Amino acid sequence: MKPSSSTSESVAGKPCILCCAITGSVPTKAANPAVPISISEQVESSHAAVEAGASIIHAHVRNDDETPSSDPEKFARLKEGLEKHCPGVIIQFSTGGRSGAGQARGGMLSLRPDMASLSVGSNNFPTRVYENPPDLVAWLAEEMVKYEIMPEVEAFDLSHILQAIRMHEEGKLYGRLYVQFVMNVKNAMPADKEVFDFYAHIMATRAPEAAWCAAGIGPTQHVVNEWAIAAGGHTRAGLEDNVRLDRETLAPSNAALIARAAEICAKYDRPVASPAQAREILGLRSA
Numbered sequence: 001m002k003p004s005s006s007t008s009e010s011v012a013g014k015p016c017i018l019c020c021a022i023t024g025s026v027p028t029k030a031a032n033p034a035v036p037i038s039i040s041e042q043v044e045s046s047h048a049a050v051e052a053g054a055s056i057i058h059a060h061v062r063n064d065d066e067t068p069s070s071d072p073e074k075f076a077r078l079k080e081g082l083e084k085h086c087p088g089v090i091i092q093f094s095t096g097g098r099s100g101a102g103q104a105r106g107g108m109l110s111l112r113p114d115m116a117s118l119s120v121g122s123n124n125f126p127t128r129v130y131e132n133p134p135d136l137v138a139w140l141a142e143e144m145v146k147y148e149i150m151p152e153v154e155a156f157d158l159s160h161i162l163q164a165i166r167m168h169e170e171g172k173l174y175g176r177l178y179v180q181f182v183m184n185v186k187n188a189m190p191a192d193k194e195v196f197d198f199y200a201h202i203m204a205t206r207a208p209e210a211a212w213c214a215a216g217i218g219p220t221q222h223v224v225n226e227w228a229i230a231a232g233g234h235t236r237a238g239l240e241d242n243v244r245l246d247r248e249t250l251a252p253s254n255a256a257l258i259a260r261a262a263e264i265c266a267k268y269d270r271p272v273a274s275p276a277q278a279r280e281i282l283g284l285r286s287a
């Protein structure tokens, strides 16, 4: 079987969507003071990331003490700030399980962000089980259909990709199928090039109409960025996934991590998609 990772020649000219995961649920200012915690910090950090090339902002919200929150009121204020200061950018809220439990994870979906992350299966995280029971997955997907929100399926394992394809074929996911390969979460799938190639191959053969992106956690961020860009996919960077530029250097901002991904795009002759182009590629309504 020939892996589907394309040569740089065949991907040249194809716009690449850069997603910025600005905050997450885990990193704190003790790990890197640039991690944006308050809504105003998040909006400011997003604005700089958009200037650097991001067209999707993937966001969690935090309490003042930096603990994760799933408070819809905070998400509403963030959405309002992003719409005002980053007009047109694609807003993607996290329904990930570190910020709340059960249906509280989807409490912000009635705000109708453009996109929301969706996990479709369970796996281990660094210190716990990441639980996504079938009834909760089905409920989150139904809420996204109800509010016309395109999910970005977070695939922490191969079974999650196949489940996403199945759910999309069954009409359970709103809009175009979009899968994010998340690699190098401790105790889950490592950043393994052969596995990455197989993921891309599965997407190309089983869901040729779909689009995909990839993210690497920690020091693998720019490595996975390059794999995705070289293979014709889209990619994610940001302080949620990685707070360093290298072993010795903290990333000064989300924008710096997006700028590094944009440089890799240039190396492969891939233009960085504008928010309007990203909306077109993903089949999202225009802003």
Ligand SMILES: [Zn+2]
Pocket (backbone or CB within 6 Å): 021, 024, 025, 058, 059, 060, 094, 096, 240
């Ligand atoms: Zn996230």
